[in-house]
Amino acid sequence: MGDSAKISVNDSEYEYGVHSGSCGPDVVDIRKLYSETGLFTFDPGFKSTASCESGLTYIDGGQGILLHRGYPIEQLAEQSSFMEVAYLLLNGELPSSKEFADFERTITLHTMVHEQLKELYRGFRRDAHPMAIMCGVVGALSAFYHDSTDITDPEQRMIASHRMIAKMPTIAAMAYKYAIGQPFLYPDNDLSYTGNFLRMTFGVPAEEYELDPVIEKAMDRIFILHADHEQNASTSTVRLAGSSGANPFACIASGIACLWGPAHGGANEAALNMLREIGTPDRIGEYIDRAKDKEDPFRLMGFGHRVYKNFDPRAKVMKETATDVLNTLGVDDPIFDVARELEQIALNDEYFIEKKLYPNVDFYSGVILSAIGFPTTMFTVLFAIARTVGWVAQWNEMISDPDQTIGRPRQLYTGPEQRDYVPVGSR
Numbered sequence: 521m522g523d524s525a526k527i528s529v530n531d532s533e534y535e536y537g538v539h540s541g542s543c544g545p546d547v548v549d550i551r552k553l554y555s556e557t558g559l560f561t562f563d564p565g566f567k568s569t570a571s572c573e574s575g576l577t578y579i580d581g582g583q584g585i586l587l588h589r590g591y592p593i594e595q596l597a598e599q600s601s602f603m604e605v606a607y608l609l610l611n612g613e614l615p616s617s618k619e620f621a622d623f624e625r626t627i628t629l630h631t632m633v634h635e636q637l638k639e640l641y642r643g644f645r646r647d648a649h650p651m652a653i654m655c656g657v658v659g660a661l662s663a664f665y666h667d668s669t670d671i672t673d674p675e676q677r678m679i680a681s682h683r684m685i686a687k688m689p690t691i692a693a694m695a696y697k698y699a700i701g702q703p704f705l706y707p708d709n710d711l712s713y714t715g716n717f718l719r720m721t722f723g724v725p726a727e728e729y730e731l732d733p734v735i736e737k738a739m740d741r742i743f744i745l746h747a748d749h750e751q752n753a754s755t756s757t758v759r760l761a762g763s764s765g766a767n768p769f770a771c772i773a774s775g776i777a778c779l780w781g782p783a784h785g786g787a788n789e790a791a792l793n794m795l796r797e798i799g800t801p802d803r804i805g806e807y808i809d810r811a812k813d814k815e816d817p818f819r820l821m822g823f824g825h826r827v828y829k830n831f832d833p834r835a836k837v838m839k840e841t842a843t844d845v846l847n848t849l850g851v852d853d854p855i856f857d858v859a860r861e862l863e864q865i866a867l868n869d870e871y872f873i874e875k876k877l878y879p880n881v882d883f884y885s886g887v888i889l890s891a892i893g894f895p896t897t898m899f900t901v902l903f904a905i906a907r908t909v910g911w912v913a914q915w916n917e918m919i920s921d922p923d924q925t926i927g928r929p930r931q932l933y934t935g936p937e938q939r940d941y942v943p944v945g946s947r
């Protein structure tokens with residue numbers, strides 16, 4: 521702590537310490553503000569509030585930088601694997617060959633789920649949204665794995681972390697299979713984390729599943745690009761739930777519920793629905809004009825980002841991946857033609873350049889996932905598989921933080937002042 525910040529209230533002045541992190545803006549420590557001044561800060565959405573101290577992920581939205589434990593996301597997506605990134609987020613450093621082999625083996629041995637969970641799936645309607653199923657099933661895990669819910673035991677916390685990372689693809693694939701009426705497939709220990717998920721999702725017992733390495737790599741990259749993103753809405757939800765001492769499975773279920781929101785995890789689904797609404801390349805001009813018209817409610821989805829003010833560093837990698845997937849699959853769909861042309865227009869149109877509305881990660885990921893064969897209802901589920909790693913790492917970090925305390929946001933009350941109750945007959 522170096523500098524200090526002074527706040528004047530009426531005729532009194534108060535001084536608060538300023539803390540510096542390894543990167544990013546300094547923060548003013550206002551923990552004693554209320555006790556000393558009787559005032560709260562007012563920050564809807566906590567956009568200017570650092571709710572915790574974290575060493576996992578750093579974002580510089582102005583410069584388009586995303587680092588996991590100091591490593592640029594572009595390098596991790598191009599050179600690493602999702603399992604290695606998971607180890608990095610959980611443990612702080614990249615693994616040695618032996619550490620990585622042991623970690624992969626541990627995750628592989630946890631991929632099966634309790635057999636009775638099949639009965640839980642059958643309690644849902646066949647047309648239930650997969651995210652509704654995910655919320656229910658993940659929340660129910662604490663009823664099946666009692667030996668890893670003591671959050672005061674570091675070993676139990678790590679077992680629970682491994683279980684959730686390992687079982688999430690199995691749970692997600694089962695949700696998909698249940699929706700389409702196909703039998704569940706057990707995990708295959710000979711496949712990679714991502715390859716195993718693809719097989720459990722698209723394979724059938726009647727024949728051998730042929731894993732396409734280009735699709736496997738694309739899926740692995742998508743998982744890497746969504747692994748963690750600092751203190752976003754769902755991560756903050758996991759931390760807030762965890763601050764009460766809730767078991768880890770309940771905390772991750774709360775994150776899934778928050779991720780389900782269309783303003784968060786559902787953005788790539790919204791982007792693909794927009795492309796389908798446009799329909800064909802010849803209608804792009806019409807929709808561009810509508811997007812520029814302030815009186816028209818239509819908005820282009822998949823462009824711009826709340827955090828990234830220039831470009832989303834994940835989008836460049838996702839764009840390359842989209843090209844690889846579409847070329848490999850040879851998909852002939854006007855939706856993808858719309859996406860390509862709309863992208864080029866947006867990158868060269870002064871209106872979009874001035875407002876910094878560049879295609880973001882959601883614009884490309886929806887195109888890729890659709891080409892692979894996922895229905896839009898599964899898009900957020902895939903996001904949840906990837907983000908589970910970040911949630912678990914953030915939850916572990918929070919539990920280990922000596923300054924951690926139960927979350928308790930304040931409010932600016934604008935309701936009625938105190939008044940007396942009047943019996944119903946006298947009103």
